Amino acid sequence: xxxxxxxxxxxxxxxxxxxxxxxxxxxxxxxxxxxxxxxxxxxxxxxxxxxxxxxxxxxxxxxxxxxxxxxxxxxxxxxxxxxxxxxxxxxxxxxxxxxxxxxxxxxxxxxxxxxxxxxxxxxxxxxxxxxxx
Numbered sequence: 775x776x777x778x779x780x781x782x783x784x785x786x787x788x789x790x791x792x793x794x795x796x797x798x799x800x801x802x803x804x805x806x807x808x809x810x811x812x813x814x815x816x817x818x819x820x821x822x823x824x825x826x827x828x829x830x831x832x833x834x835x836x837x838x839x840x841x842x843x844x845x846x847x848x849x850x851x852x853x854x855x856x857x858x859x860x861x862x863x864x865x866x867x868x869x870x871x872x873x874x875x876x877x878x879x880x881x882x883x884x885x886x887x888x889x890x891x892x893x894x895x896x897x898x899x900x901x902x903x904x905x906x907x
Contacts, residue, residue, distance in 0.1 A: 784856060792857035796845055800826065803834060803844025825895055832891045836884050842874060849875035854885045 783790050796802045799811065800819055807823060810816040823830075830844065837847045849872060852859040863869045880888075 780856070790857040792852040792855075792859045794862070795852040795857075795859040796848055796861060797822075797826075801830065801833065801845065801848040803830065803837065829888070829891050829895055832888055836880070836888070840878075842878075843871055845871060846875040847880070850878065850880050851885065851888050854880050 780790060782788075798815055798818075799805065800822060805811065805819055805823070810819050810823075833844045833847050833851075836842075837844045840847065842850075849859045849861065853875065859875075861872050863872065
């Protein structure tokens with residue numbers, strides 16, 4: 775929404791692709807302050823985690839209520855916003871887990887709660903060097 779693309783795309787029947795909707799795994803629920811990935815991602819996550827912590831907590835609350843994983847809720851939220859999530863996986867298990875985002879829908883109240891908490895997040899990720907401006 776911040777890019778200003780969502781509304782014109784909707785008006786013209788264009789579906790957006792949500793690039794890295796799990797934020798390199800940060801929104802998967804796999805990582806926390808005591809469990810960070812190694813290398814550059816770990817450095818980045820240590821900076822981002824305090825800022826996106828409230829969003830991860832809300833994702834976790836919805837996941838617990840729905841008997842879903844944090845990542846499944848994050849992906850379903852992307853779908854609820856009208857975007858197709860483009861998700862990278864390293865294992866078959868991750869692919870299977872991501873499929874759990876399909877076949878159900880977040881309620882309007884859940885989407886609103888996630889939207890509200892995410893609008894307060896003031897974190898910026900690094901620009902992907904393969905993307906063009």
